[in-house]
Amino acid sequence: xxxxxxxxxxxxxxxxxxxxxxxxxxxxxNELAGLYLAKQWLQGKxxxxxxxxxxxxxxxxxxxxxxxxxRYVDVDLNRCFTTECLNSPxxxxxxxxxxxxxxxxxxxxxxxxxxxxxxxxxxxxxxxNMGVSILVYxxxxxxxxxxxxxxxxxxxxxxxxxxxxxxxxxxxxSLDAVAKYGIALEVGPQPQGVLRADILSHMAEALKLVLDFxxxxxxxxxxxxxxxxxxxxxKDFDFPRDPVTGELTATIxxxxxxxxxxxxxxxxxxxQTFDGKTVNYSGSQPTYPFFINEAAYYEKKVAFSSSNKVxxxxxxxxxxxSAGGANRIS
Numbered sequence: 001x002x003x004x005x006x007x008x009x010x011x012x013x014x015x016x017x018x019x020x021x022x023x024x025x026x027x028x029x030n031e032l033a034g035l036y037l038a039k040q041w042l043q044g045k046x047x048x049x050x051x052x053x054x055x056x057x058x059x060x061x062x063x064x065x066x067x068x069x070x071r072y073v074d075v076d077l078n079r080c081f082t083t084e085c086l087n088s089p090x091x092x093x094x095x096x097x098x099x100x101x102x103x104x105x106x107x108x109x110x111x112x113x114x115x116x117x118x119x120x121x122x123x124x125x126x127x128x129n130m131g132v133s134i135l136v137y138x139x140x141x142x143x144x145x146x147x148x149x150x151x152x153x154x155x156x157x158x159x160x161x162x163x164x165x166x167x168x169x170x171x172x173x174s175l176d177a178v179a180k181y182g183i184a185l186e187v188g189p190q191p192q193g194v195l196r197a198d199i200l201s202h203m204a205e206a207l208k209l210v211l212d213f214x215x216x217x218x219x220x221x222x223x224x225x226x227x228x229x230x231x232x233x234x235k236d237f238d239f240p241r242d243p244v245t246g247e248l249t250a251t252i253x254x255x256x257x258x259x260x261x262x263x264x265x266x267x268x269x270x271x272q273t274f275d276g277k278t279v280n281y282s283g284s285q286p287t288y289p290f291f292i293n294e295a296a297y298y299e300k301k302v303a304f305s306s307s308n309k310v311x312x313x314x315x316x317x318x319x320x321x322s323a324g325g326a327n328r329i330s
Contacts, residue, residue: 012315012316012318013141013316014317014320015317015319017217017218017320018181018218019053019218020054020057020118021056021117021118021211021214022056022057022108022121023037023049023057023059024038024061024120024122024123024175024176025039025058025061025123026038027062027078027123027124027175028065028071028072028125029062029064029065029067029070029072030065030071030192031124031125032125032193033125033187033195033199033200034123034124034125034185035060035066036200037058037200037203037204037207038059038060038123039060048204048207049211051212051214051215052218052219054215054218059104059108061104061122062077064096064100065077065097069193071192073095074095074098075098077097077100077101077175078122078124079173080097080098081101081104081172081174081178082170082172083112083170084171085101086101086102086109090102104178105178108178110178111178112170116180117178117179118179118181119180120176120179120182121184121185121210122175122183123203124185124186125186125187125188125190125199125203126186126189126190126294126296127188127189127192127296128188128258128260128290128292128293128294129189129258129259129260130186130187130290130291131158131159131161131202132155132158132159132160132161132186132187132202132203133161133162133185133186134147134148134151134161134163134183134184134185134186135162135165135185136148136163136164136183136184137165137168137172137177138164138166138168139169143181143217144181144182144183145312146213146223146226146317147183147210147214148160148162149223150209150213151206151209151210151213154209155202155209157201157202158202161230161231161261161290162229163232164230164231164310166232185203185206187206189258191295192295192296217317220318220319222316222318222319223316223318224316225314225315226314227311227313227314228311228312228314229309229311229312231261231308231309232307233305233306233307234287234305234308235306236304237289237302238301240273240279249273250271250279251274251293252271252272252292252304253269253270253272253279254269254272256292257292258292260289261307262289263287264287264288266282266284266285266286267281268280269281287307287308288307288309289304289305289306289307292304
């Protein structure tokens with residue numbers, strides 16, 4: 001994210017119209033809201049991807065993991081899109097997800113090239129209580145932050161947050177990073193391997209707004225400069241563990257559970273040991289935890305991620321003067 005203090009420079013930014021838009025689901029095969037939305041579109045059983053200026057395309061990101069309702073088959077697909085991984089030599093014993101990442105990079109990229117698709121919205125579910133969360137990288141264009149502001153102003157059924165990850169483009173590891181621009185749309189709480197109607201509705205509503213925003217931009221709508229509130233990831237925290245066996249000795253405290261993006265002050269309850277004792281947060285500064293007790297992150301030894309709450313002034317956004325309106329891509 002290009003910032004100078006809390007202000008972007010220059011006072012307004014412009015991009016060409018977006019015509020090649022991808023909606024991907026099933027990147028993790030047990031996150032069922034995005035998976036079933038993608039399946040419905042690919043099977044022709046649902047509409048909703050068409051707009052006046054473009055038609056988005058659906059992609060089922062990880063078919064094998066989706067078939068067996070697992071996060072992944074060999075390795076986490078959504079960590080396989082770094083430049084290093086995509087450029088690694090092929091091998092007979094290559095993990096399935098690395099092979100699939102290379103396929104998707106050919107289909108949607110190549111990452112970092114002019115041939116890459118314009119925008120990817122990658123659909124995810126979390127077991128954490130994160131509502132509708134827009135996940136972007138630090139060098140994201142203000143387009144994505146204006147999109148977040150638009151979604152936040154229209155969704156009333158769930159809280160809407162923006163989490164920013166301090167990862168450079170070449171080391172960006174997620175599927176959305178293959179496109180010129182993109183976001184991950186993370187909606188929860190929803191258990192793995194379960195499809196909740198309310199979470200499915202939240203995701204469908206947010207995705208509709210993603211596509212509406214792109215369509216409005218393509219038609220020449222100007223979005224004025226504004227401030228957005230976001231959460232910049234700081235670091236990951238593990239659970240307390242036995243120093244010899246590595247086994248957990250505590251879990252998230254009841255007062256912290258489900259409090260994603262809510263302030264945690266020094267001394268606040270954080271963990272509860274298995275014999276009922278409270279372990280307080282020992283940091284020196286307030287933080288805003290998210291991905292609290294995410295089921296998929298137990299294997300990564302992450303109990304939650306901390307973040308800093310920031311206010312960012314973003315410049316006005318307008319269609320490039322020479323671009324005109326976008327033509328519909330069918």
